[in-house]
Every structure is written in structure tokens, then in C-alpha cells.
């Protein structure tokens with residue numbers, strides 16, 4: 561046991577971390593051992609190869625994964641990421657986090673996640689389309705509106721979802737928008753879906769700030785990652801009066817204690833491919849940015865960026881995890897001890913899958929909501945999930961992550977008992 565834990569910390573393997581978090585919450589709730597036994601492995605994992613004829617005429621094969629963690633509370637649900645460092649263990653961890661996220665918010669889903677090992681920035685549009693379609697052909701029997709419903713994740717977007725929905729529909733022989741969410745509006749996407757992850761995150765920041773007595777109009781924020789979640793979070797926080805003092809992406813970082821204009825920064829990134837070199841700020845080191853002074857830190861990129869190596873030096877009062885898995889368990893302990901409020905990923909970024917759920921419901925009803933309706937429902941569900949988590953953390957004197965797992969697992973365990981699994 562001791563050796564096992566040591567290895568986990570050294571390797572920072574996301575799946576080991578996810579299991580560790582799961583086990584801690586099962587123990588804290590004193591759940592029957594069957595709950596952990598069932599959830600410690602995904603129910604199904606697919607590993608596929610996807611041959612793509614490249615623009616050069618040469619054929620290249622890409623590796624794709626899909627993990628379906630559990631369908632105890634409904635069909636599995638979760639995004640697909642295209643990234644050169646995707647691994648099977650990472651996808652398994654992300655699928656487990658999706659189970660926890662969906663159940664924390666009370667969605668009728670279990671967790672799933674997919675990934676393809678590729679750097680999509682190096683593909684042409686035609687190659688990207690062929691890869692997206694090839695991935696769906698490879699997993700077509702495993703997905704479906706009542707089986708497993710993918711969505712966007714790191715480096716995938718609405719266009720990729722549109723191609724995937726089309727490929728599935730062609731193979732199914734009928735138009736099937738409910739198989740995937742995060743689609744373009746023209747093929748059954750939902751208003752508000754693009755902004756949903758960031759909007760949900762900002763609702764949780766607002767709630768946390770109110771509990772801490774932090775006046776947002778006087779507060780500062782640093783955003784790590786300027787993709788779909790980070791760039792919109794910067795804009796929405798700014799609308800609440802928060803000064804965005806630092807932003808980073810995979811290429812570099814900019815800092816300005818007087819504030820960065822999120823709109824101008826987005827334009828600069830669209831034009832140059834990065835936030836670095838932005839005239840409204842000074843270029844700084846990306847890793848160092850996390851440790852610079854701010855009230856709110858929003859990691860909005862990849863896993864394992866807040867670790868035992870930097871957690872002591874984080875200056876923020878609130879860490880809002882727009883990304884999945886940005887904080888290691890050791891860092892979690894350090895931040896908790898130092899009184900930093902961490903709004904855990906399964907809560908802070910649950911807005912994305914929540915509006916995905918709304919999209920799926922609209923697809924099934926063939927009846928579409930206004931953006932206002934979507935945003936109001938999102939706000940209600942995010943505030944409720946925040947309050948349940950906050951109350952649990954107070955009642956049991958545990959950090960917000962463990963509390964969120966406990967709220968979620970309570971629902972999962974009830975479903976398992978009702979189905980006779982435990």
C-alpha cells in the first residue's frame with residue numbers, strides 16, 4: 561500500500577489520482593465496498609486505430625480511445641480530446657471524473673471520455689475532417705443517443721462535432737443529432753453551449769466569493785489557458801468587475817497588474833496564434849504566472865499544473881478549476897492547509913456538460929430554447945451543486961473536492977442499490 565501511494569505521487573498518473581480521490585470519498589461516506597470495486601475501472605474501454613489518407617497521398621494511422629466509465633445513472637457522457645499526449649490512463653481518469661461531475665449536478669448520465677493521439681494544429685481541415693469521421697466509424701457500435709454521447713473537449717470544437725454527427729447519422733441511416741453535443745447551431749446545437757463551461761465556472765466563483773466576503777469588483781484574476789473555457793471565463797469575470805491581470809496559453813503568458821482587455825487579447829490570439837506579444841501587457845514565464853499575486857486563479861488547460869512543487873507559492877484565495885484534473889492530491893492538501901478555497905473541476909467546469917444535457921434534451925424534444933432559458937437553467941443547477949458541495953464541506957469539515965465527491969457518490973450508491981448492483 562505504501563509503495564503504491566509513493567509510485568502514484570511520483571508518476572502523477574491521472575488515473576491513479578482519480579482512483580485515490582474515489583477511494584477517499586467512498587471511505588469518508590462509509591459506503592459498501594462494492595461501490596469502489598465497481599467504479600475503480602471503467603465498464604468498457606475501446607482502443608481503435610484510425611487510418612487517414614493525408615493530403616500528401618500517404619496513409620497515416622492515429623490511435624483513438626473511448627472509455628465508458630459507468631452507465632449506472634444513464635448513458636455515458638463526455639468529450640473527445642485531440643492532443644499529442646493523450647494516453648489510455650488519462651482518458652480512463654477523465655471518464656471517471658465525468659461520472660462524478662454528472663452525478664454531482666444530478667444529470668441522468670454516467671461518465672465517458674474519448675481521445676485521439678494527434679496534434680490537430682498540424683492537420684489541414686480536410687485531414688481533420690477525415691480523422692473525425694474515421695474516429696466515429698471506429699466506435700460507431702459503442703455510441704448512440706441512449707448509449708454514449710460524446711462532446712467537445714481539448715482541441716475539438718463545434719465543427720468537429722458537426723462532422724461526427726454527420727458520420728454517425730449516415731451510418732445509422734437517419735439524422736441523429738442526439739448522438740453528440742456541442743454541435744453547430746444549424747444541426748441541433750444549443751444556444752449558450754460554447755460559453756457554458758466558462759459561464760458555469762464563473763457562477764461558482766461568484767458563489768465562493770460571496771461566502772468568503774470577496775468583493776469581485778475589487779478582485780484580480782489569472783487565467784492559465786486561453787482556449788474555449790479560459791478566454792470566455794476572462795470575458796465573463798471581467799463583466800463582473802474582476803481585473804484580469806495575467807493570462808497564459810501553451811506558447812507563453814502576459815501580465816499587466818492594471819488589467820488586460822480580454823476582447824483585445826482574444827483578437828491578438830486569433831491573429832498571432834498566442835497571447836504572448838500582446839501590446840497591452842508584458843510577456844512573462846507561463847509556469848511562473850500561476851504564482852503571481854491575484855485573488856482568483858483559473859487553471860483552464862490540462863492536468864497536473866498545481867503540484868507539490870508550486871502549491872506553497874500560489875497566492876490566490878480561490879482556485880476555480882475550469883480544466884479537468886489541474887491539481888494533484890498533494891497540492892490539494894497544501895492548498896487546504898493554507899486556507900485556499902479550491903472549487904474542484906467536477907463542480908467548476910460542470911457547466912459544459914450541463915448545457916450538453918440541455919442540448920440533448922432539446923434534440924429529443926425537437927424543441928429549442930432561448931439563450932436566456934438555457935443560461936437561467938444553467939445558473940440554477942450550478943448554484944444548487946455549489947451549495948450542496950459547500951454545505952457538505954462545512955458539515956464534514958473536508959475540502960470542497962472531497963465534499964463534491966461525497967455528494968456525487970451518495971447519488972451513485974443509491975442508484976447502484978436500486979439496481980441491485982450492491
Ligand code: GLU
Nearest residue numbers: 638639711713912913916
Ligand atoms: N469536455 C467537457 C467536460 O469535460 C464537456 C463534456 C460534455 O459536454 O459531455 O466536462
